[in-house]
Amino acid sequence: MVMRLNSDEHARVAGAIAAAEARTSGEIFCVLAGQVSSYRDISLAWATAAAFILPLALIPLGLDATWFRGLSDSWEAAHLSALHVSIGRSIGVYAVFQAAIFLAAYVLLRIPALTRLSTPRGVRRDRARQAAMHQFLAHGLHVTEHRTGVLIFAALADRQVEIIADQGIHSRVDQAVWGDAVEILTEGLRDGRAAEGFEQAIALVGGVLADHFPPRPRNPNEVPDRLVEI
Secondary structure: OOOOOOHHHHHHHHHHHHHHHOOOOOEEEEEEEOOOOOOHHHHHHHHHHHHHHHHHHHHHHOOOHHHOOOOOOOOOOOHHHHHHHHHHHHHHHHHHHHHHHHHHHHHHHOOHHHHHHHOOHHHHHHHHHHHHHHHHHHOOHHHOOOOOEEEEEEEOOOOEEEEEEOHHHHOOOOHHHHHHHHHHHHHHHHOOOHHHHHHHHHHHHHHHHHHHOOOOOOOOOOOOOOEEEO
């Protein structure tokens, strides 16, 4: 899922942040990410499971070396030696099927839509949260004077939205507010209205911050008013 905001849309989001922060001592910062993880490990795990489980269905069908031309064409000298050779060849055929299933499953699961469908929602949520926390720390939202920084984070390919509020805010604001803001932004992204979704989420968060954290006499702008795309 590729979505880039143009300069006008960036300006709209920056203006929404500035307008919200004019009414509060809180700081709002926005990040729009393309994808927070490749989920290659998840694809490998599914492919490995498929390679171990699916070939078992071939055993009741009489899996043996005759399934591959050339593996059963040699002369057999004696009954006992022939048995050992037959077992070895069957194991070889089984290993070939395992390798083929593993490669096919892995290639299919690297298709973005299938990668997303095969990745548990909880995994996507956890990795989006980790990425959001990294951005929260990287942009200094944890070192504002009164610990009133808020990050609004969206990961497009992962279809995840996270809002992280510093401890000065988290303990005083109803958690349902963050859920409402997440829903507003998620709906905007789903409809292809990313800038509008950010504007509405910022307005909601800004209103809550204004109620609990009004502007101080000395109210510096500690974090740039902008949205960063990564």
